Amino acid sequence: MNLIQIRRDLHRIPEIGFREFKTQQYLLEQIRSLPQDRMEIAEWQTGIAVKVSGLDANKLIAWRTDIDGLPIEENTGLAFSSEHTGYMHACGHDVHMANAVGLLDRLIENPIKQDVLLLFQPAEEGPGGALPFRNWLKSERPDLWPDEIYAMHVAPELPVGTVSTKPGMLFANTSELFIDLHGKGGHAAFPHFTDDMAVAGASLLMQLQTIVSRSIDPMDSAVLTVGKFTAGTVQNIIAENARLEGTIRTLNNTSMMKMKERIEAICKAVETGYNCRISIDYGASYREVDNDAQLAEHFLEFASSADGITAVRADAAMTGEDFGYFTEQIPGLMFWAGVNSEFGLHHSKINPDEKILDFMPGFIHRYFSEL
Numbered sequence: 001m002n003l004i005q006i007r008r009d010l011h012r013i014p015e016i017g018f019r020e021f022k023t024q025q026y027l028l029e030q031i032r033s034l035p036q037d038r039m040e041i042a043e044w045q046t047g048i049a050v051k052v053s054g055l056d057a058n059k060l061i062a063w064r065t066d067i068d069g070l071p072i073e074e075n076t077g078l079a080f081s082s083e084h085t086g087y088m089h090a091c092g093h094d095v096h097m098a099n100a101v102g103l104l105d106r107l108i109e110n111p112i113k114q115d116v117l118l119l120f121q122p123a124e125e126g127p128g129g130a131l132p133f134r135n136w137l138k139s140e141r142p143d144l145w146p147d148e149i150y151a152m153h154v155a156p157e158l159p160v161g162t163v164s165t166k167p168g169m170l171f172a173n174t175s176e177l178f179i180d181l182h183g184k185g186g187h188a189a190f191p192h193f194t195d196d197m198a199v200a201g202a203s204l205l206m207q208l209q210t211i212v213s214r215s216i217d218p219m220d221s222a223v224l225t226v227g228k229f230t231a232g233t234v235q236n237i238i239a240e241n242a243r244l245e246g247t248i249r250t251l252n253n254t255s256m257m258k259m260k261e262r263i264e265a266i267c268k269a270v271e272t273g274y275n276c277r278i279s280i281d282y283g284a285s286y287r288e289v290d291n292d293a294q295l296a297e298h299f300l301e302f303a304s305s306a307d308g309i310t311a312v313r314a315d316a317a318m319t320g321e322d323f324g325y326f327t328e329q330i331p332g333l334m335f336w337a338g339v340n341s342e343f344g345l346h347h348s349k350i351n352p353d354e355k356i357l358d359f360m361p362g363f364i365h366r367y368f369s370e371l
């Protein structure tokens with residue numbers, strides 16, 4: 001199989017959460033092009049579950065890949081750039097998918113002892129596909145409930161050939177954040193007849209930035225990012241509406257609750273101070289990715305002795321991953337895999353090194369062969 005071609009084909013057609021229709025069709029074509037005798041395919045929404053029977057299985061091992069792209073305009077100048085204006089695989093899920101197809105190909109060609117379940121999961125970037133996919137497996141397909149689950153995430157800042165993970169929490173607790181402000185707008189020349197939601201929103205944005213520095217224990221960690229701020233309609237009308245869209249990241253639930261408490265208190269104060277109405281919606285929240293300690297140690301030991309692989313003990317990161325909903329109920333492990341890109345995750349110029357596809361499926365196949 002030409003995994004680089006598969007990655008490039010997928011890179012051209014990024015689709016956001018639960019709208020991965022072309023992606024699902026493309027993946028199904030690739031999956032169905034392989035010998036089917038040891039394979040069972042199930043579709044779930046825009047996702048796919050593929051079970052490959054092992055030779056003498058006493059457990060079911062799952063490999064999960066995410067399949068969605070992001071709403072960002074690509075700026076790499078690559079010949080195989082996104083054909084979907086305003087959307088891009090800027091988080092490496094194209095690489096993740098090609099890698100998973102490569103793993104499937106190897107499992108079919110060189111069967112291993114255990115049964116393997118490949119999960120092609122929609123909507124990792126939002127609103128979250130892991131939780132409903134997990135719930136579907138549990139209620140509708142308990143025969144596909146795995147004993148262990150694994151996943152990787154590309155790491156632009158690490159060299160190709162490096163894998164990195166840790167026991168316990170790898171990725172943070174997250175909650176999306178959407179705040180709408182509504183107040184009196186009007187003519188640009190008569191601000192004294194208005195309440196100006198552009199000013200109220202800007203003030204709110206700045207005040208939210210005091211939460212981490214003033215309300216969270218400095219020995220703890222948290223992030224509040226507002227990635228999108230919109231207000232008004234045109235340059236000479238004072239805004240009637242404003243909207244802040246962001247995300248909150250913490251290392252524990254107590255800090256998450258504290259952050260939300262402070263957000264609500266600040267919003268109340270802005271309502272009074274700027275004579276407006278504010279509504280808060282926390283959107284989707286993801287559980288932290290909690291790596292099983294034994295699986296993590298075993299993986300790091302295996303990787304340290306694998307040819308061409310450098311194994312590094314990771315620090316926890318404030319990235320979010322709905323893979324945490326799998327590790328909540330199934331012993332699991334996620335690891336970073338180096339792809340050496342000058343531009344990072346969620347950047348319009350990210351360009352993962354495709355060399356990872358030459359060895360990663362084989363590396364995971366060898367690892368799974370030992371389980």
Ligand SMILES: CC(=O)N[C@@H](CCC[C@H](N)C(=O)O)C(=O)O
Nearest residue numbers: 125126174175176247319320321
């Ligand atoms: C790996 C990665 O980049 N994941 C995303 C997950 C986003 C979850 C949700 N939409 C949120 O923003 O809270 C990330 O931004 O870390």
